[in-house]
Amino acid sequence: MENQVQPENITNQLLNVFNYAFVESAPYSFFVPKKEKYVAVHVTKKICTCLACTKQIEVKYHEAGVVYFSKERFEKQRAVYEKKGLPFLDEKDLQAEKEFIYQETGYCERCAPQLLLTGDVKQKIYNICQEIHKEDEILLVKAKVCMEEQLKKWLKTIPNSSQIKQYDLSNYNGLKDLVCAAILDDTTDVGNCLTSYKNKIGKMIADTEQLLRTMPDKWSIYAARSTAIYESMSDELYHEYTVVFPEENTIPQDFFINRVIEKIRIEMFLKQSRVSSVEQLMLEVGFETAWLDLLIDHIATFEK
Ligand SMILES: [Zn+2]
Numbered sequence: 631m632e633n634q635v636q637p638e639n640i641t642n643q644l645l646n647v648f649n650y651a652f653v654e655s656a657p658y659s660f661f662v663p664k665k666e667k668y669v670a671v672h673v674t675k676k677i678c679t680c681l682a683c684t685k686q687i688e689v690k691y692h693e694a695g696v697v698y699f700s701k702e703r704f705e706k707q708r709a710v711y712e713k714k715g716l717p718f719l720d721e722k723d724l725q726a727e728k729e730f731i732y733q734e735t736g737y738c739e740r741c742a743p744q745l746l747l748t749g750d751v752k753q754k755i756y757n758i759c760q761e762i763h764k765e766d767e768i769l770l771v772k773a774k775v776c777m778e779e780q781l782k783k784w785l786k787t788i789p790n791s792s793q794i795k796q797y798d799l800s801n802y803n804g805l806k807d808l809v810c811a812a813i814l815d816d817t818t819d820v821g822n823c824l825t826s827y828k829n830k831i832g833k834m835i836a837d838t839e840q841l842l843r844t845m846p847d848k849w850s851i852y853a854a855r856s857t858a859i860y861e862s863m864s865d866e867l868y869h870e871y872t873v874v875f876p877e878e879n880t881i882p883q884d885f886f887i888n889r890v891i892e893k894i895r896i897e898m899f900l901k902q903s904r905v906s907s908v909e910q911l912m913l914e915v916g917f918e919t920a921w922l923d924l925l926i927d928h929i930a931t932f933e934k
Contacts, residue, residue, distance in 0.1 A: 640905050641770060641914050647902045648763045651895035652756065652853050654862065663698040663871050668864070670696040671704070671719070672727040673874060678734040678857070678885045682741035687885060689857045690877045696727060698871040700864035707733060732863075732874075736887040737852060746852055746886065751841055756851045756891060758838045759899060762831050769827045769905060774915045776819040781921055784812040785928045799929060802922075809921045813912070821908050828906070835900050848892045858882035 663670075673696075676689040699707070710733045711718040719730055737745055746753055788794060797811075798804035855861075858880045862868030905911045 639914065640903060640910065641766065644763075644766050644899075644902055644904065647895075647899050648759075648766075651899045652759065652763075652891060653855060653859070654868070661867070661869060667701055668698040668871075669701060669704045669724065670727075671699050671724065671730050671863075673697050673732050673863075674729045676732040676734055676857075676861075676874075676876075678736060678738075680738040680741055681735055682737055682745055685738050685740075687738065687857060687883060689880055692875045692877050694875075697863055697874050700866065700872070703863050703865060710735065734885065734887060736885055738886075739884050742852065742854070742884070742886040751845070752849050753851045755838055755841050755845070755896065756853055758834050758841075759896060760854065762834050762838075762900075765827060765831050765834075766904065769823065769911070770915055772823045772827075773820050773911050774918065776823055777813045777912065777915060778918070778921065778924075780816055780819060781809060781812050781924060784815055785924065788928070789932075791929070791932050805922055805925055806917065809925055810917075812925075813921075817908050817912075820911060824905065824908060824911050831904065838896070838900060842893060842896065845893055847894070848890050850888055850890045852886040853889050853891065854884040854886050856882045856884055 672693075673691060674693060675691055678687040678689070680686075708718050714733065716733075719728060723730075736742075746757065748754070791799075794808060797808045799808070858876055859882075860873050860875045862872045863874065864872040905914055
């Protein structure tokens with residue numbers, strides 16, 4: 631588990647690909663925004679309004695000067711404001727950097743699950759991918775619990791120091807080696823976790839691939855976006871000028887917004903390599919310093 635070089639972090643890569651396919655689709659590019667294409671706006675917060683229950687979620691933005699909206703995105707905001715009967719920014723307001731509230735409509739966390747559970751294949755493909763993504767993330771959590779339980783079980787079988795004499799328990803590496811040996815002593819539960827994950831996602835991936843066959847290159851659906859992550863006010867490209875960040879203390883909540891997803895990116899997400907062996911899974915989980923505490927606490931009981 632230790633002293634091994636990690637060639638890549640599978641779970642991080644999966645998260646990146648998931649975000650690329652379903653969350654922030656604009657590729658990064660560095661350029662200076664031109665006046666013909668962008669509008670500089672002093673945006674202070676976002677209000678997400680649920681189309682079903684009318685609940686409003688307010689997201690305060692971390693303010694760092696003006697943000698550049700692509701003209702297209704700016705015009706979309708104008709349409710939203712008009713629909714709501716709210717006064718929109720005019721040239722003078724823009725010049726004066728008048729505070730602006732970004733209006734988002736979609737579905738809240740509570741309404742989305744019922745409303746988006748439709749027989750509609752377009753939405754269904756996204757829903758399954760979101761489930762796969764959750765499984766990818768939960769696997770690590772479950773494996774970590776199994777590893778910790780195994781350590782606790784193993785410690786119970788060690789009533790005194792005679793069985794662990796070969797480890798130098800006076801230094802960090804010695805303690806760490808012992809924790810790893812204890813966890814590796816029985817990997818049945820971690821293995822079971824992995825098997826059930828593989829069975830579950832194997833079926834979900836196969837189902838999605840089947841559904842994708844008849845789909846066009848791109849289509850629109852409602853996809854979750856956390857209120858706590860950054861956002862680009864330009865759909866084509868993003869860079870430091872177009873990005874807004876929520877304030878650090880923002881509580882993450884999923885808000886489902888209408889967006890376009892692409893078949894090629896979904897396929898990329900499905901084909902991305904996933905954890906396939908117990909060794910890989912343990913490497914992904916990594917080492918928890920809390921495990922050292924469990925060992926140290928146990929050793930303390932010897933000396934009494
Ligand atoms: Zn709602």
